[in-house]
């Protein structure tokens with residue numbers, strides 16, 4: 001059985017950043033990937049997807065975007081090429097087509113069973129992704145079988161869907177992008193809206209993420225928020241990365257003809273029962289937006305940083321007027337439901353007692369209660385941007401130093 005110091009599971013941006021930080025500290029390791037490098041982006045993205053983070057935010061330990069369009073937004077093939085260059089530049093020891101099937105404790109660390117043999121290691125870093133599996137509500141099981149239902153990771157392009165109307169469920173980053181693309185393709189889209197985080201693409205002369213970076217929101221530490229579990233549950237940003245740097249919010253979708261309805265309460269065959277919460281959720285998103293813009297305004301006022309003039313925004317809550325209580329999919333001609341309702345994680349191969357009642361890995365800043373076991377890339381794991389390309393490197397380096405310390409202590413002993 002081959003032995004190494006650290007096994008990293010997953011070769012997405014997190015696993016590659018981890019590898020780079022381990023190499024920098026001279027820690028022997030191997031990265032095990034069940035598919036190809038950056039498999040998630042290869043296998044679970046729609047064709048038109050571009051990052052919503054600008055190119056200048058594509059920063060990983062010792063490697064960053066250095067092209068001629070720092071304010072542009074990478075397509076998925078461009079991101080995959082970027083990650084491939086990163087792996088080559090760091091000489092990352094990635095073993096592709098190697099699925100981890102079992103991890104368990106052993107006398108001197110961990111035994112890791114893979115589809116291509118067994119490994120032994122002193123430490124293991126789980127970097128299998130925050131957006132692992134789609135989280136689809138149980139009500140989906142009561143949907144009439146004559147309606148096609150897919151989760152967002154299965155969506156590629158509008159012409160893959162049967163003719164007819166489409167119900168997109170979820171109005172965060174993915175939901176609004178799919179609703180927009182499918183409506184533009186000539187279908188009637190209905191968008192079921194729950195909690196969401198509204199943001200304009202640009203504000204006072206800069207990209208909104210530039211401002212959030214400047215005011216320290218993205219790098220905010222877990223200790224700086226009052227209720228970390230609540231912060232972790234915040235929906236993803238309602239943003240799209242397009243060459244025209246346009247915003248994509250509910251007003252824009254409404255103007256394009258997308259029908260806006262409340263969150264799905266339940267389903268019975270073709271009947272979809274809706275909440276009467278649309279006014280409340282849009283008003284809450286408007287208030288949060290006003291709050292963040294005020295913080296940016298205050299930052300501009302106190303620092304004197306160059307900025308454009310203040311830009312008012314139009315509230316979206318009036319769009320809730322007349323939203324229906326239910327939908328009859330048959331009568332409305334809706335033939336497809338797309339669930340853009342977020343993600344969950346599952347670790348059926350992890351036979352180490354670190355999972356909580358929800359099946360999540362118990363951790364503080366990526367360090368689990370089991371000595372030598374770490375996790376990387378979770379949402380708001382250590383800082384708000386822990387699951388972003390721009391944030392995961394910071395956490396990876398913290399964990400690498402922790403492993404170096406543990407390894408050094410073990411060697412001394």
Ligand SMILES: Cc1cc2nc3c(=O)[nH]c(=O)nc-3n(C[C@H](O)[C@H](O)[C@H](O)COP(=O)(O)OP(=O)(O)OC[C@H]3O[C@@H](n4cnc5c(N)ncnc54)[C@H](O)[C@@H]3O)c2cc1C
Nearest residue numbers: 010012013014034039040051052053100128129377388389
């Ligand atoms: C639609 C979408 C758009 C996003 N856009 C942005 C954006 O614009 N900017 C940004 O910063 N972030 C964005 N994110 C968030 C984040 O960057 C991605 O989720 C990214 O994929 C996370 O990288 P990761 O390395 O943590 O995990 P992943 O990319 O999910 O990588 C995990 C890897 O682990 C492998 N793996 C899983 N299980 C096993 C196993 N048992 N054995 C071996 N290998 C295994 C998988 O094949 C995969 O390659 C987006 C996320 C989504 C879903």
